[in-house]
Amino acid sequence: MENKYEVVKALLKEQLLSSTIKPGEKLPSIRAASELWACSKNTAIRAYQELEKEHLIYSVPKSGYYAVVRPVLGKQAATEWIDFSSASPDADVMPYKDFQHCLNRAIELYEDHLFTYSDPQGFFTLRRALEKHLAHSQIFASPSQICVVSGAQQALHLLASMPFPNGKGAVLVEQPTFQGMLRSLDLMGVTTLGIERTMDGIDLDELERHFRNNHIKFFYTVPRFHNPLGACYTAEQKMRIAKLAEKYDVYIVEDDYLADMDTDDKADPIYSYDQAGKVIYVKSFSKIMLPGLRLASVVLPTSLMETFRLFKASSDSSTSALSQAALELYLNCGMYDHHASLVRERYRLRMQQLADCSERLLPQKMDFRIGNGGIFARMSIPDEIDLHDLITALHLQQVRVTSTEQNYLRTFRRNYGLRISIIQTDFAKIERGIQIVANTVSGLLEQQKKSRLQVIDWI
Numbered sequence: 001m002e003n004k005y006e007v008v009k010a011l012l013k014e015q016l017l018s019s020t021i022k023p024g025e026k027l028p029s030i031r032a033a034s035e036l037w038a039c040s041k042n043t044a045i046r047a048y049q050e051l052e053k054e055h056l057i058y059s060v061p062k063s064g065y066y067a068v069v070r071p072v073l074g075k076q077a078a079t080e081w082i083d084f085s086s087a088s089p090d091a092d093v094m095p096y097k098d099f100q101h102c103l104n105r106a107i108e109l110y111e112d113h114l115f116t117y118s119d120p121q122g123f124f125t126l127r128r129a130l131e132k133h134l135a136h137s138q139i140f141a142s143p144s145q146i147c148v149v150s151g152a153q154q155a156l157h158l159l160a161s162m163p164f165p166n167g168k169g170a171v172l173v174e175q176p177t178f179q180g181m182l183r184s185l186d187l188m189g190v191t192t193l194g195i196e197r198t199m200d201g202i203d204l205d206e207l208e209r210h211f212r213n214n215h216i217k218f219f220y221t222v223p224r225f226h227n228p229l230g231a232c233y234t235a236e237q238k239m240r241i242a243k244l245a246e247k248y249d250v251y252i253v254e255d256d257y258l259a260d261m262d263t264d265d266k267a268d269p270i271y272s273y274d275q276a277g278k279v280i281y282v283k284s285f286s287k288i289m290l291p292g293l294r295l296a297s298v299v300l301p302t303s304l305m306e307t308f309r310l311f312k313a314s315s316d317s318s319t320s321a322l323s324q325a326a327l328e329l330y331l332n333c334g335m336y337d338h339h340a341s342l343v344r345e346r347y348r349l350r351m352q353q354l355a356d357c358s359e360r361l362l363p364q365k366m367d368f369r370i371g372n373g374g375i376f377a378r379m380s381i382p383d384e385i386d387l388h389d390l391i392t393a394l395h396l397q398q399v400r401v402t403s404t405e406q407n408y409l410r411t412f413r414r415n416y417g418l419r420i421s422i423i424q425t426d427f428a429k430i431e432r433g434i435q436i437v438a439n440t441v442s443g444l445l446e447q448q449k450k451s452r453l454q455v456i457d458w459i
């Protein structure tokens with residue numbers, strides 16, 4: 001390091017990162033700093049300015065410089081737990097720095113436009129960027145058909161509440177399905193029917209019966225890397241769903257929340273088979289990027305756009321302009337595609353590890369089929385075991401899993417199991433976690449066998 005300010009900066013940085021200077025603490029004044037490090041005041045100012053640019057400190061006029069309060073990531077605790085339950089992206093793969101750059105650039109470029117009310121449908125320039133982006137997934141839509149929303153969850157909530165041109169009222173969902181959608185439907189008192197989904201798909205004759213007889217406004221489906229099953233529809237199934245929607249005037253809400261995690265570029269969405277304007281395509285940016293930005297896009301048939309826009313405007317006026325402008329830059333400069341390819345590969349390898357460990361370690365009585373990507377897999381447990389006992393026993397060994405109970409309608413016949421998510425894990429944790437699941441299930445089965453024998457003895 002040739003420059004004195006770089007030396008001062010490095011010393012201070014070390015103290016900030018090690019919390020020797022605590023978050024929120026005031027740094028020495030410029031005069032004190034110049035005395036402390038035997039440098040000129042200009043050198044001290046330059047070092048502080050550089051640290052401010054790195055967002056490690058901030059200045060308060062007429063007061064001085066303070067250490068930024070950084071989020072406590074809980075690394076220590078996280079390494080002890082094996083978390084198979086979380087659906088939020090791994091903090092280690094989040095593109096904080098790149099996105100921070102886009103946020104700063106967005107403010108420079110758009111200035112005050114970002115801090116006033118904006119179009120409820122979303123920034124036009126972002127919608128133009130989305131037009132290009134969506135075309136990679138065979139979604140050909142003009143900016144006028146695209147709406148930017150505050151997360152896919154908002155789109156689902158609005159769609160569940162608004163009237164549709166087919167004048168029908170009930171919603172059909174896969175069973176199991178994404179709990180966020182079930183919660184919205186429940187809160188709004190929408191009549192909701194279920195159709196069983198397995199790793200092989202759904203019974204298309206049953207789907208047709210529902211469409212024909214049950215006054216269905218829309219069918220909500222997660223065709224790709226289903227939550228919680230991890231399953232994907234085949235091209236033939238997607239084509240038939242689109243055809244049935246056209247035949248019976250039923251809309252399809254296609255939730256493609258993991259679109260960019262697919263390594264198969266031939267896996268086109270249902271939207272691409274739709275000839276009749278019956279498919280509403282919802283794409284979240286949460287799983288690839290930063291869920292806290294609350295960003296997703298919806299492609300709507302023209303007949304639905306005006307109502308959707310009205311409901312969206314009444315819900316939150318518009319999605320955060322700052323997030324939108326930064327996403328536009330992130331997409332346009334190629335950072336998104338680059339980041340998506342890294343995340344896709346990382347999660348694909350984790351899913352492979354999950355499949356491999358499950359094959360090797362789980363007892364025969366546990367049924368699982370692990371998809372070729374995505375983030376979730378469902379595992380059934382032997383009938384003799386109580387699911388809640390298993391979850392508690394795993395929790396005591398610092399393994400978090402979720403039951404698929406939350407993914408079912410109360411009225412639907414239940415087939416609960418475990419939902420395993422790889423998003424917050426790594427290779428070693430998957431191996432260790434699955435070994436613990438295997439041992440715990442075997443232990444509980446053994447206990448059951450013993451207690452049954454005791455009953456027989458007694459009789």
Ligand SMILES: Cc1ncc(COP(=O)(O)O)c(C=O)c1O
Nearest residue numbers: 087151152153178227257284286
């Ligand atoms: C299937 C599915 N759809 C939608 C969402 C919500 O996405 P967003 O964060 O964009 O609201 C999730 C979140 O886990 C999900 O699993």
